[in-house]
Amino acid sequence: MLHLVVCIKQVPDSREIRIDPKNNTLIRQGVPSIVNFYDLHGLEEALRIKDEQGARVTVVTMGPPPAEKSLKECISLGADEAVLVTDRGFAGADTLATSYVVASTISKIAETWGPVDMVFCGKQTLDGDTGQVGPGVACRLDLEQLTYVTKVVKVDEEQRRVTVHRHLEDGIEVVETSMPLLITALKELNKVRRASLPGMIRAARYKPTVWTTADFPDLDKAQIGLKGSPTIVAKTWVPEIRSINGERIEGENEQSTAEQLIAKLWEGELPTRMGWTG
Amino acid sequence: MAEEQVEAEDIMPDWSAFRGVLIVVEQRDGIAKQVSWQLLGEGKKLANKLETKLMALVIGHEVEHLAQEAISYGADEVYLCDAAELKTYRTRPYSRVCLKMIHEFKPEIVLFGATATGRDLAGAIATHLPTGLTADTTQLDVEEHPSRLLLASRPAFSEKMMATILCKQYRPQMATARAGVFQALPRDTTRQAPIKRIDNEMREEEIATRVMDFIRETGTINLEEVEVIVAGGRGLGGAEPFKMLQELADALGGVVGASRAAVDAGWIGHDHQVGQTGQTVRPRLYFAIGISGAVQHTVGMSSSDVIVAINKDENAPIFQFAHYGIVGDLFKIVPAITEAVKSKRGLFASVGGQAHE
Numbered sequence: 192m193l194h195l196v197v198c199i200k201q202v203p204d205s206r207e208i209r210i211d212p213k214n215n216t217l218i219r220q221g222v223p224s225i226v227n228f229y230d231l232h233g234l235e236e237a238l239r240i241k242d243e244q245g246a247r248v249t250v251v252t253m254g255p256p257p258a259e260k261s262l263k264e265c266i267s268l269g270a271d272e273a274v275l276v277t278d279r280g281f282a283g284a285d286t287l288a289t290s291y292v293v294a295s296t297i298s299k300i301a302e303t304w305g306p307v308d309m310v311f312c313g314k315q316t317l318d319g320d321t322g323q324v325g326p327g328v329a330c331r332l333d334l335e336q337l338t339y340v341t342k343v344v345k346v347d348e349e350q351r352r353v354t355v356h357r358h359l360e361d362g363i364e365v366v367e368t369s370m371p372l373l374i375t376a377l378k379e380l381n382k383v384r385r386a387s388l389p390g391m392i393r394a395a396r397y398k399p400t401v402w403t404t405a406d407f408p409d410l411d412k413a414q415i416g417l418k419g420s421p422t423i424v425a426k427t428w429v430p431e432i433r434s435i436n437g438e439r440i441e442g443e444n445e446q447s448t449a450e451q452l453i454a455k456l457w458e459g460e461l462p463t464r465m466g467w468t469g
Numbered sequence: 470m471a472e473e474q475v476e477a478e479d480i481m482p483d484w485s486a487f488r489g490v491l492i493v494v495e496q497r498d499g500i501a502k503q504v505s506w507q508l509l510g511e512g513k514k515l516a517n518k519l520e521t522k523l524m525a526l527v528i529g530h531e532v533e534h535l536a537q538e539a540i541s542y543g544a545d546e547v548y549l550c551d552a553a554e555l556k557t558y559r560t561r562p563y564s565r566v567c568l569k570m571i572h573e574f575k576p577e578i579v580l581f582g583a584t585a586t587g588r589d590l591a592g593a594i595a596t597h598l599p600t601g602l603t604a605d606t607t608q609l610d611v612e613e614h615p616s617r618l619l620l621a622s623r624p625a626f627s628e629k630m631m632a633t634i635l636c637k638q639y640r641p642q643m644a645t646a647r648a649g650v651f652q653a654l655p656r657d658t659t660r661q662a663p664i665k666r667i668d669n670e671m672r673e674e675e676i677a678t679r680v681m682d683f684i685r686e687t688g689t690i691n692l693e694e695v696e697v698i699v700a701g702g703r704g705l706g707g708a709e710p711f712k713m714l715q716e717l718a719d720a721l722g723g724v725v726g727a728s729r730a731a732v733d734a735g736w737i738g739h740d741h742q743v744g745q746t747g748q749t750v751r752p753r754l755y756f757a758i759g760i761s762g763a764v765q766h767t768v769g770m771s772s773s774d775v776i777v778a779i780n781k782d783e784n785a786p787i788f789q790f791a792h793y794g795i796v797g798d799l800f801k802i803v804p805a806i807t808e809a810v811k812s813k814r815g816l817f818a819s820v821g822g823q824a825h826e
């Protein structure tokens with residue numbers, strides 16, 4: 192049976208974050224925590240494959256203990272097992288340190304529940320917003336990497352080949368590769384299901400497996416958390432959008448207004464740069 | 470990104486072996502992405518400030534002409550890896566070439582376009598090296614010698630804030646950068662520079678991934694690369710008036726954009742949306758028509774070279790961003806502008822009102 196692992200992250204709903212105009216700081220209070228929505232599309236795809244051809248689905252997150260709530264949500268949707276890797280030492284991780292811990296956890300998941308065939312990540316997170324953890328995990332586990340996937344066309348268990356559609360800026364790429372592989376999900380990939388009643392009951396009773404650094408004897412402490420993160424945030428600021436308050440154009444009627452505007456536009460270098468005639 | 474600054478570890482290792490700013494050029498079918506030339510333009514500024522060279526890496530099949538193009542756009546040295554196996558982008562063979570080049574020629578800064586391909590590649594390479602990688606930057610600067618630090622700034626928290634990110638303990642320093650933000654240098658075909666060839670080491674049998682097909686999307690547009698955008702908002706009141714905007718766009722050789730209100734109403738597709746949850750654009754000319762100027766819209770368009778706002782409400786915030794503001798009814802003003810453009814350009818309206826060259 193296929194073993195599918197889904198990487199999720201519990202994130203503050205950054206769409207709800209406001210800036211305090213007095214001191215330019217983020218107001219995080221009262222901002223709800225949610226499962227990063229791209230990750231739910233990754234989970235949905237794993238569950239779809241499970242429904243169609245049978246698979247074991249394991250969900251994993253690296254985060255603080257309250258992230259258990261998100262894992263339970265995934266269980267309610269139909270995941271088989273959920274793993275929380277949590278440790279104070281993981282705090283402050285950038286994408287490099289995060290992918291190290293997530294990849295180490297997936298290796299341990301494979302030891303515990305059997306080899307992993309496919310890993311699903313979201314396109315990016317709402318808070319980190321980099322899309323780098325997926326490629327990082329793929330690289331560390333030496334998986335084939337298929338990013339920006341909008342459709343899983345075929346999962347051929349026997350040939351161990353998978354065909355997907357990748358969404359690029361200029362079109363759709365149809366690409367085929369071998370398992371084991373990692374997919375990063377776009378929201379077009381599928382429509383996320385609702386939890387079933389049995390799912391909710393199972394989730395209510397379910398206790399995720401919790402691992403800490405103590406469960407990883409070989410983990411290199413220099414590569415985790417803030418210490419293992421090459422990038423540091425030097426400063427943050429609220430961008431001042433330049434306010435121009437340009438010229439008002441006002442003719443006697445629409446025609447003269449329009450002509451005045453065109454005359455202004457034609458004054459600059461615009462027409463030559465654009466190759467406009469006239 | 471890590472959340473706090475580490476002060477104690479500010480002692481810098483000796484990075485003198487790492488010099489130069491490298492731009493990884495992205496192409497499809499031998500046509501480069503504009504963002505690559507834009508990054509060469511920005512990379513030149515950084516290289517000048519560091520008193521070092523600007524390098525370009527061109528990977529593909531039958532892409533020698535792009536090596537020459539990279540020189541025309543400012544590269545002082547071009548590295549070229551041209552092989553049949555590299556015809557279409559695939560993570561493993563492309564990252565192998567990049568890693569080889571980086572190991573051998575040791576640039577101190579490596580920049581990629583923040584495109585699907587650029588992000589895919591950069592994410593793999595940064596982990597392999599390993600080094601720090603800043604995603605989706607919109608501002609780049611460097612500290613002068615001796616620190617030579619890349620100051621990579623990017624929007625954070627749904628564009629509400631900007632963050633400057635540093636990578637002090639690793640080289641090269643890497644970032645992906647958004648399309649349409651930086652400016653390419655004027656193309657100078659008289660420039661000359663050395664082109665160094667790099668061998669491709671991966672054979673086809675070693676590559677698991679096959680690209681079976683590519684379906685080019687003609688319907689969708691990439692507003693980030695467009696020079697004139699005529700954008701409409703809720704003030705248009707429906708899908709029909711967007712045709713009027715299309716006519717003006719046609720007359721100027723541009724495309725139609727929209728506010729989220731217009732997209733949410735279903736008057737136009739999401740790929741036309743400008744702003745925080747749409748595209749960030751920087752055209753030479755931007756028309757905001759029947760758009761109030763909410764911050765979520767203006768973050769996506771305020772760096773346009775010339776902005777024209779048309780709104781019946783003289784207190785609409787959009788006027789603060791406009792170089793030229795017209796207070797009045799868009800339904801009367803827009804057709805008048807289209808006519809004025811056509812007569813200025815000597816274009817004559819055909820039956821459908823479409824402009825023809």
Ligand SMILES: Cc1cc2nc3c(=O)[nH]c(=O)nc-3n(C[C@H](O)[C@H](O)[C@H](O)COP(=O)(O)OP(=O)(O)OC[C@H]3O[C@@H](n4cnc5c(N)ncnc54)[C@H](O)[C@@H]3O)c2cc1C
Pocket residue numbers: 206701702703704705727728729730731742743744745746747748758759760761762763764765766769779780781782785797798799800
């Ligand atoms: C998390 C989040 C993300 C968002 N992301 C985006 C985004 O990416 N892009 C975006 O655009 N918005 C975004 N928004 C929405 C944004 O806040 C505004 O609601 C939206 O931009 C308003 O669109 P509008 O200017 O078209 O509509 P309105 O604010 O309703 O403005 C319509 C304007 O048309 C003018 N008007 C009406 N009739 C006429 C007429 N006949 N002639 C001339 N003028 C006329 C009115 O005076 C008015 O100023 C986002 C909001 C949130 C909360």
Ligand SMILES: Nc1ncnc2c1ncn2[C@@H]1O[C@H](COP(=O)(O)O)[C@@H](O)[C@H]1O
Pocket residue numbers: 198199200227229230251252253254286289293311312313314315316319320321322323324325
């Ligand atoms: N702490 C984490 N634990 C598990 N998965 C994560 C974590 N952070 C990121 N991911 C996965 O990596 C994807 C990309 O994240 P990011 O690079 O932060 O944009 C997310 O959508 C998740 O699938």
